Amino acid sequence: MARKRKLARGVAVVGGGLTKLGLFKDRNCKDFFAEAYTEMIGSVDKGIDPKDIDAVYVGNFTNDFFVKQSHWAPIIADLLGQVPKPVTRTEGACASSALAFREGVLAIASGMYDIVLVGGFEQMSKCSTEEVAEGLAMAASPYEVAAGFTFPGVFGTMATAYFAKYGATREALFNVTIKSHNNAPLNPKAQFPMTVRDFMNARIERVKKKGEPVPAWKDEKAYLADPAANPPVAWPMHLFDCCPISDGAACMLLVAEDMARKFTDVPIHVAGLGQGSGYSLHAKKDLTSFEATRAAGNEAYEMSGLTPKDIQFSEVHDCFSIAELVTMEDLGFVKPGEAHRAVADGMTRLDGPKPINTSGGLKSKGHPVGATGVAQLYEVWTQLRGKAGNRQVPNPNLRVGGAHNLGGTGGTCTFTILERR
């Protein structure tokens, strides 16, 4: 029954685009997608005639709820002048557009199409924070919602299990947040291009202006430990453990490998493609692991013939700080229970041996849920082409990067390995 997973023909990425992420109430998803698409078209080194695109796959989580409009595929087809070609929407909560990427790869690999546009988008800014929380919670397990869990609550629960099992403390979460925010000012697309120290200094300035006593924070960790600066959301998740609400869109152009050089001399190949599903909290065997991530990782490693050691850098789905630690372990970057020490030791810094979330991660780059999967792959593609500017991973032999996308509370996860050959 079991056989080695492989594509019937190879697929390469030859273009990409990503909007600046943030809150843009006066714009809409068509504006966002058009912006990402325009950058993508301009990024194809030897050019692409949009008439040659065979099909489009777009991920969107819940604009149905956020802006009361569903059936987005023909809206995007109309926007791009791709009517009457096949355009399909994919939904996997916060992993929606990684599924679009995957469907695009499979459509080319099957031989059906040669050139496929994939992308994702979301507009969250038109709702109040409470409404956004309610919309997102629609993707949690019904048992969790009935018991009163929120998204941060589910991840907070996993964090207490992680703390109890491995002896970690909130300091492990601080290290993740500080590391991610250190990368964000280097990313012109980031929603919060600020380090945690920048946040701390801005707050000190505000307090001084008001003539109030200045808190005596000795460093960023003291700032994050102060509930006045970093209030609780769902123990032990605090404000700085949680990704923001964001708008944005991302897209990429996929082509059959044998024609990739017609578009660029630096195609980035899809080396591994993995997807898994997961149980809700009460049915999990291990509360400190996402079985969906493990399954996705195994599938991608098996297809690529690569091992966790070969992944030189990766975007991982840090919707909440604890998710970054758990994911590093589930993908085999470190052994179970060792991620908190690895982050403390600097392994995942931009200049460390395995940089994680060079983009700033969802925490500081932003998380327009339906766009995130492709936005992560855009970062990996950009890094592998050596075009990441000030946040370029300082490794002259950068060849292999990964992107891990997680939907809901871990119900759908993907891991995709891109390679420069």
Place this chain on the structure above:
Amino acid sequence: MEKKPLNDASYEQYLTERRIMGSRCKKCSALALPPRPICVACHGSDLEWVEFKGKAKLAAFTSIVVAPPSMAREGFGRNNPYVVGVVELEEGVKAVARITGVDAKKPDQIKVGMPLHADFVSKGDGAAKQTSLAFKS
């Protein structure tokens, strides 16, 4: 033996009778709570009802400060957080539930592993009565 269908509606009905009812696979003996129509361990579909005693240990938890609309309507929120968690029942299955009898404002003092027992929290009357499972310290 019990004849009700093995589903969420029956499970909730049993809760109103203050009973924690799940399923056991007749083929491989795997337990499930809430009950399942299909065994996820062996894919068997011959399952029976089984009652759980309600003795448990706290496996993981959170204290929620930013409450969803349903909990905010009950008065929970920034000044009145509440605790939910995963409990591991003596029989070996887990459940997600409200955790009561602990101080939600001092989550750093709540200990994973602490013993708990089932508590039933009811809202409404008559046909509108809804009972949810909680665990009490």
